[in-house]
Amino acid sequence: MSQNNLIYALLLTLIFFLLVSPLLPEVKILAFAPLLILIICRSSFLASLWAAFAIGLFCDLLSSFHMGLHILTYLLTVLFIYRYRSQFDHENPINSGIFTVIFSSIFTILFTLLFFTFEKSGHLGKKWFIMDLALMPILDGLYASFWVFYPSLFIQQWEKRLKLFLLNRKRR
DSSP states (O other): OOHHHHHHHHHHHHHHHHHHHHHOTTOOOOTTHHHHHHHHHHSOHHHHHHHHHHHHHHHHHTSSSOTTHHHHHHHHHHHHHGGGGGGSOTTSHHHHHHHHHHHHHHHHHHHHHHHHHHTOOOOOOHHHIIIIIIIHHHHHHHHIIIIIIHHHHHHHHHHHHHHHHHHHHHHO
């Protein structure tokens, strides 16, 4: 994936975050997970941590949770998942979607542990297990594959064909 695909992924992620999140607040999709997965697969460990910090800070600024909860969760998730990046082909949208499901599951577990450590309110039940731990990571993976990874590949293929077309046109 080219550097442009990271930019496309960032734009698609921001569009999703700004349009869908306010319209469906009960759906807790990790909007920035696909972008962070691309950064993890393409960048150094330190760059991935900085990206996790920036994304966590952005989410913390827009949330009602304690400041730093998202930062810490994103950083811990990257710390855990970075070593497994070589197991997934980030050029394949299905593999990237599966990697996003794993990322989202780990994020959900860590966020819940940190939430109950700092907030000390609420309870875990069957609904939490089914919705937040089982269903939402799958939705995150589908969102990542169909909203970010496939369109990025489509744009990349379109750019290549456009360049070939323009190159052939200049030769004539």
